[in-house]
Amino acid sequence: MNQLIDENVECRKSILGNDIWIRAETKLNRSTIGDDVFINFRCQIQDAIIGDHTQIASNTKIKSAIIGNNCWIGSDSCIYGKVHVGNNVVIGAHTVVSQYIPDNSVVYGRDKLEIKERNFENNGFPDFKLALEKNLKLKNLGSYLREDESGNYISADFIGQPSKIGYGNILIGNSVTNGFIKFGKNVKIGNGNILEGAGQIEIGNNSWIGNNVHIVSNSHDYHYSKLPMTFAPVIIGSSVVIKDSAIILAGVTIPDNTIVDKSQFVRKF
Numbered sequence: 001m002n003q004l005i006d007e008n009v010e011c012r013k014s015i016l017g018n019d020i021w022i023r024a025e026t027k028l029n030r031s032t033i034g035d036d037v038f039i040n041f042r043c044q045i046q047d048a049i050i051g052d053h054t055q056i057a058s059n060t061k062i063k064s065a066i067i068g069n070n071c072w073i074g075s076d077s078c079i080y081g082k083v084h085v086g087n088n089v090v091i092g093a094h095t096v097v098s099q100y101i102p103d104n105s106v107v108y109g110r111d112k113l114e115i116k117e118r119n120f121e122n123n124g125f126p127d128f129k130l131a132l133e134k135n136l137k138l139k140n141l142g143s144y145l146r147e148d149e150s151g152n153y154i155s156a157d158f159i160g161q162p163s164k165i166g167y168g169n170i171l172i173g174n175s176v177t178n179g180f181i182k183f184g185k186n187v188k189i190g191n192g193n194i195l196e197g198a199g200q201i202e203i204g205n206n207s208w209i210g211n212n213v214h215i216v217s218n219s220h221d222y223h224y225s226k227l228p229m230t231f232a233p234v235i236i237g238s239s240v241v242i243k244d245s246a247i248i249l250a251g252v253t254i255p256d257n258t259i260v261d262k263s264q265f266v267r268k269f
Helices: 129-140
Strands: 003-005 010-012 020-022 027-029 044-046 061-063 078-080 105-108 114-117 170-172 181-183 194-196 201-203 214-216 218-220 229-231 234-236
Touching (some): 003 129
Parallel strands (some): 003 020, 010 027, 061 078, 181 201
Antiparallel strands (some): 105 114
């Protein structure tokens, strides 16, 4: 049985399957997690059942729901109520779900939920065992995710350094996927942010990132049943202000001198 459970994961009265990877600061309560499941950073899962071969992105909240097999749940989404999400379902980032979702669906939206049929090539189950085994080896060698004196979790390759970084941040993305986080001069980062640089993040000179911001530079290709990862850089220009709780997805370029408002959801069209 392979299980990789990061530091500061809370697991109360829950059942965990085989070949699972649960990332830092996730909380599980009275839930059942199937086999071959990946749960990313700071998720909250309560009174839920998660099916096999399912992947859950960071900052997702699931309460009282049943999630089927072979699903991908995008970042910062929320699934609540005694609802059933079927098999092979893809839920987009920043989506709110409170109703039944049939098998083989793509779902997105917050104020208005859109449900469409998912057409995909069947090339096998989603499987991240190789990544799990590799990171288990890194952990055994002491080269895995590390926490600094300010409670920041860092496994990213940096190009440059931020001039100021607060506490409770998560910064990932390294050479395994050709990822990195590149900092210009005088870049300031607040508290509680998640920067996922697997697909590269670049932050220009004199830019400022507030608190609880989430920047993601990778996704999955839902046209294939295996949900292979995709990568697209996030480019943040110079003198950019990103206010608290903003969400920025892969492939986005933010021009110089832009202000991203509080809680704004920014994705590539």
